[in-house]
Amino acid sequence: MSKPIVAVVGRPNVGKSTFFNKVVGRRVSIVEDTPGVTRDRIYAEAEWRGIEFIMIDTGGIEPDSDDIILSQMRSQAEIAMETAQVILFLVDGRAGVTAADRDVATMLRRKKKDVILVANKVDSAKLPDNYYDLYELGLGDPIAISSTNALGIGDLLDEVLDKFPQNAFEDEEDDSIKIAIIGKPNVGKSSLVNTFLGEERVIVSDIAGTTRDSIDTPFVRGDDRFLLIDTAGIRRKSKVIDDIERYSVIRALSAIERSDVCFVMIDATEGVTEQDKRIAGEAHNAGKGVVIVVNKWDLVKKETNTMRDFEKNLRNELVFLAYAPVVFISALKGQRLSGLVDAAKAVAENCAMRVPTGQLNSLIADAVMMNNPPSDKGRRLKIYYAAQVGVKPPLFSFKVNDRQLMHFSYARYLENKIRDAYGFSGTSLKFVFREKGEKENE
Numbered sequence: 001m002s003k004p005i006v007a008v009v010g011r012p013n014v015g016k017s018t019f020f021n022k023v024v025g026r027r028v029s030i031v032e033d034t035p036g037v038t039r040d041r042i043y044a045e046a047e048w049r050g051i052e053f054i055m056i057d058t059g060g061i062e063p064d065s066d067d068i069i070l071s072q073m074r075s076q077a078e079i080a081m082e083t084a085q086v087i088l089f090l091v092d093g094r095a096g097v098t099a100a101d102r103d104v105a106t107m108l109r110r111k112k113k114d115v116i117l118v119a120n121k122v123d124s125a126k127l128p129d130n131y132y133d134l135y136e137l138g139l140g141d142p143i144a145i146s147s148t149n150a151l152g153i154g155d156l157l158d159e160v161l162d163k164f165p166q167n168a169f170e171d172e173e174d175d176s177i178k179i180a181i182i183g184k185p186n187v188g189k190s191s192l193v194n195t196f197l198g199e200e201r202v203i204v205s206d207i208a209g210t211t212r213d214s215i216d217t218p219f220v221r222g223d224d225r226f227l228l229i230d231t232a233g234i235r236r237k238s239k240v241i242d243d244i245e246r247y248s249v250i251r252a253l254s255a256i257e258r259s260d261v262c263f264v265m266i267d268a269t270e271g272v273t274e275q276d277k278r279i280a281g282e283a284h285n286a287g288k289g290v291v292i293v294v295n296k297w298d299l300v301k302k303e304t305n306t307m308r309d310f311e312k313n314l315r316n317e318l319v320f321l322a323y324a325p326v327v328f329i330s331a332l333k334g335q336r337l338s339g340l341v342d343a344a345k346a347v348a349e350n351c352a353m354r355v356p357t358g359q360l361n362s363l364i365a366d367a368v369m370m371n372n373p374p375s376d377k378g379r380r381l382k383i384y385y386a387a388q389v390g391v392k393p394p395l396f397s398f399k400v401n402d403r404q405l406m407h408f409s410y411a412r413y414l415e416n417k418i419r420d421a422y423g424f425s426g427t428s429l430k431f432v433f434r435e436k437g438e439k440e441n442e
Contacts, residue, residue: 007055016058085113089105116160118142143156195331257286262288263344289348289393295331
């Protein structure tokens with residue numbers, strides 16, 4: 001189930017960034033102290049009334065600029081309209097209707113999307129004299145807010161939730177394994193899809209960024225059903241020149257969100273780059289199953305232990321994906337693809353694996369006997385009880401005497417013991433430590 005997307009559009013200086021920060025300020029994606037797990041600032045996760053969604057800040061649309069800027073800004077608005085379920089069109093409620101507002105409204109009316117007209121900078125209950133001029137935009141009743149003073153934002157978000165598709169909050173009944181193929185441009189994602197299917201379903205080109213959107217392609221092997229999601233290549237931020245490519249990043253991240261397993265593709269001729277780390281970090285941070293796919297292996301000059309040395313370096317660069325299997329392939333020539341689908345199926349099963357509570361507690365008791373828990377100032381950590389409380393990714397809850405005594409190295413030790421016993425290849429494991437008296441939902 002993917003999160004609904006809300007796009008914020010409008011001309012410059014209407015308060016879009018202030019509104020964006022007000023809504024997502026308490027829910028900005030977690031930044032870990034691990035390379036590759038941060039996210040771009042043009043979007044963030046938000047929550048209202050227990051419903052999570054993704055909000056996109058599109059930047060200002062300025063029709064009075066020169067032709068190049070105008071073209072880029074129009075493209076930005078078009079992509080936002082195509083991507084989002086709900087569009088928030090922000091205008092300056094005190095300034096009345098401008099030519100730029102009319103231009104954006106014309107684009108919005110052409111699309112069959114839910115649009116909410118938002119009159120920002122209305123700082124009091126008394127509406128500005130030119131407030132009612134906004135009706136001429138033909139987008140219904142405007143909702144007055146003040147982003148700076150947080151006035152009216154709750155009512156606006158209520159309206160946003162009412163416009164989300166009903167099935168946005170329902171689990172999909174489709175039992176196919178959803179595989180998001182992610183990686184930087186020109187790494188061979190579309191070639192992999194075409195080789196799997198034996199036909200040219202996706203345009204393949206040497207020009208980086210040919211695939212602008214996420215493309216879903218179902219296929220069946222035996223009794224197993226899969227859905228391949230080919231995503232637009234994610235470039236480094238400095239290389240994201242035009243707005244269409246910039247928003248391709250959003251589409252790729254949305255594909256990660258609704259996938260079960262991610263194929264993180266690495267170009268064997270380039271090795272692991274900083275952008276590869278970032279992309280892999282997106283899948284890791286989302287808690288998805290991961291298979292590292294090293295493509296173009298046919299182009300690498302082979303010597304003794306070439307594959308072993310490459311994987312060793314890869315593991316050093318992607319330390320946070322130590323749990324992920326690595327498969328070396330040539331998508332163009334169809335080499336070593338037979339095990340790739342098997343790996344995806346195995347990883348999907350591991351993500352949904354449950355460890356019986358009795359077995360888990362016996363395992364933890366043995367681990368504690370072999371290696372005493374850490375202590376501080378004469379007080380030693382005690383683990384009273386453990387249970388697996390979630391899947392996708394597997395989540396383990398530990399009842400302890402004092403969570404401050406749980407050193408990260410000992411948590412890693414417990415994780416390694418669980419992996420030694422049950423594998424969990426391809427999936428991260430999440431731990432939560434609770435003290436006596438704390439409820440599970442705290």
